[in-house]
Amino acid sequence: MTERRVHLDDLGAWLIKGNADAVDLAARFAREPLVTSWCVRPGYRARLMRAGQPVVFWASGSRHRLPYGVWGIGRVTGAPEPGAPGEPWTVPLDLPILAEADRVPRQRLRADGRLAALEVFRQPQAANPSYLTVAQFAALGDHLPA
Template sequence: MTDRRVHLDDLGAWLVKGNADRTDLAGRFARDPRVTSWCVRPGYRARLMRAGQPVVLWASGSRGGLAYGVWGVGVVAAAAVPGEPGAAWTVPLELTVLDGAHRIRRGLLRADARLAGAEVFRQPQGANPSFLTVAEFAALREHLPPR
């Protein structure tokens, strides 16, 4: 069996997810595309998060009207902050959501053989944070609009 643990030597980017069917992510980001923090599950992954590491915002959902997939790319601003016992942690971010026309649909990413094995496809219901390897993040960057 393949080791599914995150190793910093092969961490391309953290991937944090939000369900756009349960929360009005489109409306929230239309008002303010800046993301300054996100909830993550307590554990070894949250403890590995450090300032300067790349982070990708992934919008999940099943309604056909939205471009589910990558909605933004930024960086971790600081280490994750523990919440109350048993509660989620919060990770500070510096991330701006892409405008709708530049969001990268999951179907396009899944069709890219270099990304097809990404954890977000293998375990879509997995808790935050997920991750991309160095090679997967390099492939994703080829799909992003020029800066």
């Protein structure tokens, strides 16, 4: 499958993923519900990331442990930065994690025809960052608290 190229004119938001089976995201975000940086794969997508762009946090993992899906909405605060040799790149963020009751489960998003084709559904193992189109990001807004 060929990776779809992201174009800024149709970028609604970046999507970064965290695997809650690999790291206890629930405990981490209970202690500190603000994400200030996250790892991203070097490449053309990372080079498109700019301060002010919307970003969505997607928690993934076992389908039965937690209500995985959209756990946070925020903004990119700067360009991604290379890590030390052998370390990943990171992107600076201002990304508050939603209260548990406000998180949007993936089942609800998958059931919304406007969101069923999200890249995170089509390529769940793809590296960060993923993305939402302008139309998809607008549709996501219908599922978020006011």
